[in-house]
Each structure stands twice: as C-alpha cells, then as structure tokens.
Amino acid sequence: MKLLIFTFVGVVHLLSLGSGKAIHKASTPQKTFKEIQEEIAGYTDVAKAIINLAVYGRAQNRSYERLAHLVDTVGPRLSGSKNLEEAIQLTYQSLKDSGLENVHLEPVKVPHWERGEESAMMVKPRLYKMAILGLGSSIGTPAEGITAEVLVVNSFDELQRRAIEAKGKIVVYNQPYISYATSVKYRVQGAVEAAKVGALASLIRSVASFSIYSPHTGNQKYQDGVTKIPTACITVEDAEMMSRIASHGTTIVVNLKMGAVNYPDTDSFNTVAEITGSRHPEQIVLVSGHLDSWDVGQGAMDDGGGAFISWEALSLIKDLGLRPKRTLRLVLWTAEEQGGVGASQYYQLHKVNISQYSLVMESDAGTYLPTGLQFTGSDKARSIMEEVMSLLRPLNITQVFTKGEGEDINFWIQAGVPGASLLDDLNKYFFFHHSHGDTMTALDPKQMNVAAAVWAVVSYVVADLDEMLPR
Numbered sequence: 001m002k003l004l005i006f007t008f009v010g011v012v013h014l015l016s017l018g019s020g021k022a023i024h025k026a027s028t029p030q031k032t033f034k035e036i037q038e039e040i041a042g043y044t045d046v047a048k049a050i051i052n053l054a055v056y057g058r059a060q061n062r063s064y065e066r067l068a069h070l071v072d073t074v075g076p077r078l079s080g081s082k083n084l085e086e087a088i089q090l091t092y093q094s095l096k097d098s099g100l101e102n103v104h105l106e107p108v109k110v111p112h113w114e115r116g117e118e119s120a121m122m123v124k125p126r127l128y129k130m131a132i133l134g135l136g137s138s139i140g141t142p143a144e145g146i147t148a149e150v151l152v153v154n155s156f157d158e159l160q161r162r163a164i165e166a167k168g169k170i171v172v173y174n175q176p177y178i179s180y181a182t183s184v185k186y187r188v189q190g191a192v193e194a195a196k197v198g199a200l201a202s203l204i205r206s207v208a209s210f211s212i213y214s215p216h217t218g219n220q221k222y223q224d225g226v227t228k229i230p231t232a233c234i235t236v237e238d239a240e241m242m243s244r245i246a247s248h249g250t251t252i253v254v255n256l257k258m259g260a261v262n263y264p265d266t267d268s269f270n271t272v273a274e275i276t277g278s279r280h281p282e283q284i285v286l287v288s289g290h291l292d293s294w295d296v297g298q299g300a301m302d303d304g305g306g307a308f309i310s311w312e313a314l315s316l317i318k319d320l321g322l323r324p325k326r327t328l329r330l331v332l333w334t335a336e337e338q339g340g341v342g343a344s345q346y347y348q349l350h351k352v353n354i355s356q357y358s359l360v361m362e363s364d365a366g367t368y369l370p371t372g373l374q375f376t377g378s379d380k381a382r383s384i385m386e387e388v389m390s391l392l393r394p395l396n397i398t399q400v401f402t403k404g405e406g407e408d409i410n411f412w413i414q415a416g417v418p419g420a421s422l423l424d425d426l427n428k429y430f431f432f433h434h435s436h437g438d439t440m441t442a443l444d445p446k447q448m449n450v451a452a453a454v455w456a457v458v459s460y461v462v463a464d465l466d467e468m469l470p471r
C-alpha cells in the first residue's frame with residue numbers, strides 16, 4: 001500500500017452524473033431487489049463450501065505456502081529490479097501450472113530507482129550512526145555526503161514559522177504518528193517543503209505506528225520548479241532523540257550519504273490469469289493485489305499477502321469446479337509502490353471496456369483477520385454487497401464499510417465502477433509496512449485462509465449473479 005485515499009465518495013457521485021451513466025445504459029437492471037436478495041440467498045451452500053475448503057479443508061495455508069515459496073526464493077521486488085522480473089516470470093509459470101486460463105503478461109514501463117549505499121552519521125553532539133532508508137525516487141548526495149546542521153520540526157507549520165532557520169540545513173521532521181493517511185504527507189512532500197525554504201536535505205521520521213528501531217521507506221515526490229534534495233527516513237527513536245537534543249538548544253550536525261540513482265524506465269508486466277465466464281465472458285470481476293514491493297524485507301505483507309489471497313480466490317473457485325457467468329480476472333499489478341504505475345497503464349489500455357466491469361477488487365492493506373469489506377458504489381450496489389457479505393455469516397465477517405479503495409483500482413472507481421477492498425485488523429500493519437520487518441513472519445496462515453475465503457465468496461458470487469452490479 002502506498003497511499004490510503006479516503007475521499008472517493010464525492011468524486012464517484014460527481015462522475016456518475018457524467019459518462020458512467022451513459023455507458024451503463026447497455027445493461028439496464030431487470031431484477032427487483034427482492035429477487036436479487038433471493039438469488040443471493042441461493043449461494044448459501046456454495047459460500048459454505050468455499051469457507052470449508054479455504055479455512056478447514058485441504059486448501060488451508062495454501063496462499064501462505066505459495067507466497068513463502070516465492071518470497072523466500074526471490075526476496076523483495078522493487079520496481080525496475082531483476083528480482084521483480086524474476087518474481088513475475090515465476091508467478092506466471094505457477095499460475096499456468098495451477099491450471100488457470102488465459103494466463104498472460106501485459107507489458108508496461110516502470111520506474112527504475114536504486115538506493116545504492118547510504119548512511120547517516122550524527123557528528124555533533126556525539127558520533128552516532130543512524131539507521132536510514134532512502135525514499136523512493138530520491139536523488140543521491142555527492143560522494144562525500146552532505147554535512148550540515150540539523151533543524152528539527154514537528155510539522156509543516158513549524159517549518160513555515162522557522163523558515164529563516166532552514167537555509168543550508170538538513171531538515172528533520174519529527175511529526176507525530178496520527179494515522180498513515182494523515183502522516184504520510186511528511187514522507188511524500190517533506191523534501192519539497194524543505195527545499196522550498198532552502199534546506200540541503202531532509203530526514204523524515206518513519207510513518208509507523210510502532211518501532212523497534214526500524215526505518216520505513218516509501219515513495220516521495222519532487223515538484224517541478226523546486227530544487228531536488230536528497231531525502232531519507234529515519235527511525236522514530238532517532239527523530240525523537242534529535243528533537244530532545246535540539247530542544248535544549250544543542251547543535252546537531254549530520255553527515256548524510258546516499259548513493260541513490262534514478263535510471264530510465266524499464267520493462268515490466270502486469271500478470272493476468274482468469275476463470276473465463278460461462279455466459280458473459282466479456283464481463284469482468286477483477287480481483288487483485290500487487291506483486292512489486294519495496295527493496296527491504298520480503299514484501300510479504302505489502303503486498304504478497306494481498307496478491308496471493310487474490311490468486312487463492314481463483315484457485316478455491318476452480319477446485320470446487322465452479323465457473324461463474326462472468327470472467328473472474330486476477331491481476332497482479334507491477335510498480336504499485338511508485339504510484340500505481342502498472343495499474344495506470346492497464347486502465348489506459350482496457351478502459352475502452354469500462355462498461356463491462358462489474359466490480360474491481362484489491363487487497364493491499366494486509367491479510368490479517370478480516371473485519372469486512374470496504375465498498376464504493378451506488379446505494380443499490382451497496383445493498384447488494386450487504387446481501388453478498390451476509391453469506392459470510394459462518395465466519396461472522398459480514399460488515400460492508402464505506403471507502404472501497406486501492407491505489408491500483410482507484411482509476412476504475414473514480415470513473416464510476418463499483419470497487420471493493422478487504423478491511424482487516426490493521427493493528428500490526430504499520431509495525432512492518434515498508435521495513436525490513438515485512439517478512440513471512442509478519443503473516444499468519446490461518447488469517448490468510450479466512451481472508452481468502454472472504455475474497456473468493458465475494459468475487460465468485462458477484463461474477464455469477466444474473467446481472468452486473470448497478471452503478
């Protein structure tokens with residue numbers, strides 16, 4: 001997960017007044033809500049069969065084991081890296097071997113950034129080596145590094161108030177962790193804001209809800225017309241320490257060295273597999289997660305888990321000999337972390353068929369114990385999703401929340417396609433997010449089984465209903 005964006009409801013309403021409506025005329029709903037309710041109730045036994053297979057039966061732990069096999073072999077999968085392309089090829093082959101249909105790779109161009117060697121040494125008031133991780137797309141420093149006095153601020157407001165002090169310094173942000181969605185702006189815009197007031201570099205307190213001295217990387221963005229300065233994240237511990245030292249009026253000096261380089265875009269692929277629809281093969285329910293990750297840890301949680309429960313959803317449906325009326329399309333996106341790069345190119349290529357997309361789904365916020373489904377769509381579609389989720393009563397996971405979203409599916413949601421994301425217990429997610437700690441150890445196979453069951457029931461039933469979800 002790169003960004004959580006919580007503001008789609010308004011956008012979708014606006015758009016539904018425009019093009020979305022006209023496109024959807026082709027398939028005007030015929031059924032009453034009561035008829036749809038009865039139709040969905042007819043899936044009670046299918047839902048139980050999926051749950052039994054995924055949670056208690058022979059498919060249990062399969063998504064965890066498949067994922068472990070990949071990430072233990074390949075490791076992390078940064079956009080532009082050989083690792084990512086190896087993972088894509090191995091996954092493509094495994095999807096074929098698992099008997100899914102229309103398995104193919106769709107070429108896209110993705111950013112290629114490498115962090116290189118990097119270090120940060122506090123040289124005053126004492127010599128102390130800090131853990132850092134450069135932020136994605138950051139430029140490097142000169143070979144000897146940048147040695148400068150530090151200005152610690154707790155917010156962008158404080159930076160503005162103390163703008164005159166920032167010139168020629170390294171700005172350290174010690175913003176509190178409020179929530180990922182609120183606090184991530186320091187990571188994304190911290191360098192630009194520091195550069196605007198004449199800083200030479202910026203160090204950002206990791207956007208993490210808990211820390212045992214772990215830097216958490218992620219993407220950052222430069223702005224046209226603003227000087228590019230090197231930027232990295234530091235640990236919560238070091239940000240707080242430098243804040244304490246500075247509060248006593250003591251001068252802090254840091255030497256920052258970063259070997260980061262931005263190379264030209266490289267070739268990559270979105271990975272696609274299907275269960276082709278029996279009656280409306282041209283109509284799509286899209287189930288997805290992203291295969292790329294940051295270059296630390298194993299990218300097991302973000303988003304190996306989401307990608308592999310999405311694959312598992314199709315496997316469960318196939319194992320039960322089910323074939324929905326519409327096509328279930330699995331897409332494992334590439335270069336999500338750089339801003340939904342693979343997904344954006346997929347959208348440009350496939351949006352010509354937007355009227356054929358019933359539902360787009362993405363799991364990119366953990367595969368811990370699910371709380372329910374986040375959904376964005378019309379009130380009518382929401383009522384249908386509530387009926388679908390009631391099929392998960394055996395797992396007591398029936399809630400439908402607002403704000404269905406995902407970096408990779410937001411393109412479709414903003415254009416009026418109903419969208420769903422998995423909401424799970426996020427308690428631990430930001431302990432590990434984008435850090436060396438994002439390994440298989442952060443995942444629980446039993447929770448992944450439950451997440452896969454929810455994902456499979458929702459995607460199968462929506463793909464098999466007589467009618468597409470209304471917009």
Ligand SMILES: *[C@@H]1O[C@H](CO)[C@@H](O)[C@H](O)[C@H]1NC(C)=O
Pocket residue numbers: 060061445446
């Ligand atoms: C699935 O994983 C859990 C947790 O590691 C373990 O207790 C259980 O025995 C595993 N089930 C199977 C069938 O391997």
Ligand SMILES: *[C@@H]1O[C@H](CO)[C@@H](O)[C@H](O)[C@H]1NC(C)=O
Pocket residue numbers: 281282283349350352353
């Ligand atoms: C659009 O849908 C048609 C009909 O299913 C299909 O033949 C065509 O390949 C699709 N185009 C794209 C770009 O996905």
Ligand SMILES: *[C@@H]1O[C@H](CO)[C@@H](O)[C@H](O)[C@H]1NC(C)=O
Pocket residue numbers: 396
């Ligand atoms: C079912 O889930 C609800 C809401 O998530 C929770 O309040 C309730 O305690 C759960 N019931 C059982 C039997 O687990």
Ligand SMILES: [Zn+2]
Pocket residue numbers: 001002290302303336364
């Ligand atoms: Zn992710």
